[in-house]
Amino acid sequence: MNISEIAHIAGVSTATVSRVINHSPAVKPETKEKVMQVIAEFGYTPSAIARSLSIQSSLNIGVIFPDIANPFFSGALNGLSKVAEEYRYNVFFCNSDENTDKEHRFLEQVKEQRLEGIIISPVDTNDRRTLKLLEGLEKAGIPVVLLDRDLKDGNFSMVIAENEKGAFDAVQVLVNEGHRKIAIIEGSPSNRPVYERTEGYRKAMKEAGIPIRPEYIVRGNQKSDPAYEMTGQLMRLDDPPTAIFTCNNMMTIGCIQYLTEQGIRIGKDISLIGFDDIEVLRIVNFGLSVVHRSETEMGKIAMEMLVRRMKDPDGKKEKVVLPTEIILRGSEKSVIG
Incomplete structure (x- = not known):
C-alpha cells in the first residue's frame, strides 16, 4: 500500500x-x-x-503577488506569514511583477514543488489561463485563496476590500473641500480593484453634479514611474486640476515625486488623496490623506481561509470584504480661492 x-x-x-x-x-x-x-x-x-x-507532499504553501515593492503586498505577506508560522507552514513566494507569463510558469510548477495551497493576487482579472490553472489545482486537492484581486467566472475563496466605496468617499472629501477640477490617476482596467476605484470616482463626480473631463483621467498602471509621467501630463494642461485622487500607493508615490520636484506644495498648491497608506510617509510626518485598509489583516484573513480550505477542501467557499476608512492628514485641504 x-x-x-x-x-x-x-x-x-x-x-x-x-x-x-x-x-x-x-x-x-x-x-x-x-x-x-x-x-x-x-x-x-x-x-x-x-x-x-518525502517525495509526494510537504507543509509548504505558495504565495503569488504582482508587485512585492508595493507596500500593500509586502504588508499582506507579513500578515499571512505570521499565521502560516502558527500552523507550521513554510511560505514560498513568487513575485509575478504584473506579468501573466511569470504567473503561469509558477502555477504550472505548484504540483512539482509539492505545495499544499496557494494564495494569489492575479495579474489580470480576465486571464483564462490563470483561471484554468487554479481550477485544476483545486480539483487536485490544492486549495486556492484570492487576495485583493479576483478572477472573472472564478469560484474561489477570497478576501477583498471596499474599493468602490473607498474611492467614492475620497472624492467626496475633495468635493466637500470645494473642488470641481478633480483628476484621477487610475490603473489598468484588467485590474479589478483599481477599476472599481475608478467607478467610485465616477459615481462621486456624478452625484456632485460635476462633469467628468476626459483629460483629467490618466492611467498609471499601478506603478510609480508611469504615475510620475501622468502627473506631469495633468499639470501641463492649460487648465490643470486643483485636486488629484490616486488609485494605489505606488501611483501616489510617483505623483508625490513629480509634485515635489516641481515645487508644487501638496495641501497648499494642490490637494491629494491616495488609496492605501504609505508607512514611510507616516514615519517622516508627511501629511498624506488616504483611503486606508489593513493589508496585514487581509493577509492574516487569507491565510486563515487557506487553512480552513486545507482542513475541508469540499467546504463552502468564503468571501470577506474588508471596510475602508478615510484618514485625513492635511493633503486634502482646499486650495480653492
Whole structure:
C-alpha cells in the first residue's frame, strides 16, 4: 500500500494524509481520525508513510503577488506569514511583477514543488489561463485563496476590500473641500480593484453634479514611474486640476515625486488623496490623506481561509470584504480661492 491508496480509501487528498502524519493543526479532527483508522487497519507504519511523503507532499504553501515593492503586498505577506508560522507552514513566494507569463510558469510548477495551497493576487482579472490553472489545482486537492484581486467566472475563496466605496468617499472629501477640477490617476482596467476605484470616482463626480473631463483621467498602471509621467501630463494642461485622487500607493508615490520636484506644495498648491497608506510617509510626518485598509489583516484573513480550505477542501467557499476608512492628514485641504 502506498500514500495514494491510503488517501483514496480515506476519501482525502495525499496532501491531507501528509498533514495528518506531520501533526499539522490544519486538519479537522474527524478527518484526522478517518486517516489514522485506515493507517491502523492496514498496518502501515508512520515511518513508511513519512518516506513516501518525502517525495509526494510537504507543509509548504505558495504565495503569488504582482508587485512585492508595493507596500500593500509586502504588508499582506507579513500578515499571512505570521499565521502560516502558527500552523507550521513554510511560505514560498513568487513575485509575478504584473506579468501573466511569470504567473503561469509558477502555477504550472505548484504540483512539482509539492505545495499544499496557494494564495494569489492575479495579474489580470480576465486571464483564462490563470483561471484554468487554479481550477485544476483545486480539483487536485490544492486549495486556492484570492487576495485583493479576483478572477472573472472564478469560484474561489477570497478576501477583498471596499474599493468602490473607498474611492467614492475620497472624492467626496475633495468635493466637500470645494473642488470641481478633480483628476484621477487610475490603473489598468484588467485590474479589478483599481477599476472599481475608478467607478467610485465616477459615481462621486456624478452625484456632485460635476462633469467628468476626459483629460483629467490618466492611467498609471499601478506603478510609480508611469504615475510620475501622468502627473506631469495633468499639470501641463492649460487648465490643470486643483485636486488629484490616486488609485494605489505606488501611483501616489510617483505623483508625490513629480509634485515635489516641481515645487508644487501638496495641501497648499494642490490637494491629494491616495488609496492605501504609505508607512514611510507616516514615519517622516508627511501629511498624506488616504483611503486606508489593513493589508496585514487581509493577509492574516487569507491565510486563515487557506487553512480552513486545507482542513475541508469540499467546504463552502468564503468571501470577506474588508471596510475602508478615510484618514485625513492635511493633503486634502482646499486650495480653492
